[in-house]
Amino acid sequence: MKKEYLIYKLSEEMKEAARIDNELFSKFDVKRGLRNEDGTGVLVGLTKIGNVVGYERVPGGGLKPIPGKLFYRGYDVEDIAHAVLKEKRFGFEEVAYLLLSGRLPDKEELSSFSELINENMPLEQKTKMNIIELEGNNIMNILARSVLEMYRFDPDADDTSRDNLMRQSIELISKFPTIIAYAFNMLRHATLGRSLHIRHPREKLSIAENFLYMLKKDFTELDARTLDLLLILQAEHGGGNNSTFTVRVTSSTGTDTYSAIAAGIGSLKGPLHGGANIQVADMFHHLQKNIKDWTNEKEIDAYFTRMLNKEVYNKSGLIYGIGHAVYTISDPRALLLKELARELAREKGKEREFAFLELLEERAIATFGRIKNNGKTVSSNVDFYSGFVYELIGLPQEIFTPLFAMARIVGWCAHRNEELTFEGKRIIRPAYKNVLEEENYVPIKER
Ligand SMILES: CC(=O)SCCNC(=O)CCNC(=O)[C@H](O)C(C)(C)COP(=O)(O)OP(=O)(O)OC[C@H]1O[C@@H](n2cnc3c(N)ncnc32)[C@H](O)[C@@H]1OP(=O)(O)O
């Protein structure tokens, strides 16, 4: 049998093997996607790290959509962002301290912590060479492989004691920017024939500044502050988001930090999760080309209708950057990023593009409501404006999702450390009901 035919045959058989009637899910009360009937997530754990709020429970049943709120260790992320913007300083290190320790640092603690991060930014020579050798055009993939490589150089890689977990957390937070910057420069060198720069991180720079320095050397104060804000906003999102939950599930087996974080990177890469920021940018460029009049609501609505009906664009039926598992009326991060995008667009002469994106947001939500008609309140999520902001500060599309990982590594570490430290911990192990009849084994000569 030809190999290609065998693969085709196996794949055809998989169609039936993977078919599970929809009604069986309700018959056995299965929480598809770990969701309750009303769309809310099944409660699977307790945490003291992030809190994501998108609705209120109505006494007697039902949910009331409310404007979204996000808290890091009890502090409203909008307050953190506004304070950092007002005081014109970098805030990602402070957020990392807060999320890891549970407490806001004082001035001295923050300054020592920032120094510690800075000292840990350089990579092992061998990891550096490994990144240069790693072939591939996907930086999330290279990031995951580099994280697994870090296991090799850690003499206490499998030690899950608290001190060791904290040391590993700080090293990962420090090294992600370096790995991502080097991996992109290598990619650019390999695919575009551009000169290869491997810049050593500099002392006394914030993570955002050092990342931009390693990536492209020259950057403005505004670029660095914008990146810092994006890192703050994407650092943490509770225990239930897919990548953090993946890290918690993997960690609950007692495996090493690098294995758990590599699993989280794999999850974040997906287009329904962190990978949506690249999809939004791609979709935006597609719509820029395919919508003739960027101010014509009817033309936009007609195109979104065809997108939702899987007729155009990538035929997935999805409008990227719209919808969320928890948020309803708004994602607070998207609101902050939208205002940032508006300001940056004004400064960079991109008002027309911003106005188009803003109209797309409005029409996507309206068309979703009309076509789906499922009573769901949807809004734009964090990924809707993040790519546009990255583009405005000159960052390439290939690193949009890696930048999300560069922020979320903080949340992942905080959750891994919580998962391995709380007293009542247990291996996470839900159940799947088998819906197939038992069969008698048939010897091969009788088949
Ligand atoms: C950082 C982040 O992870 S933020 C999310 C980034 N992801 C995206 O932007 C991708 C687009 N959005 C989506 O796919 C979804 O809204 C998700 C994955 C974010 C959340 O999914 P869910 O919680 O399952 O959505 P929800 O329960 O609200 O979905 C209800 C219905 O609306 C559909 N839907 C939800 N969002 C969208 C969308 N953006 N475009 C088209 N249909 C959508 C779902 O497919 C589902 O339809 P169905 O009942 O016909 O199968």
Ligand SMILES: O=C([O-])CC(=O)C(=O)O
């Ligand atoms: O909470 C979620 O499901 C996805 C999300 O917005 C995030 O992880 O930032």
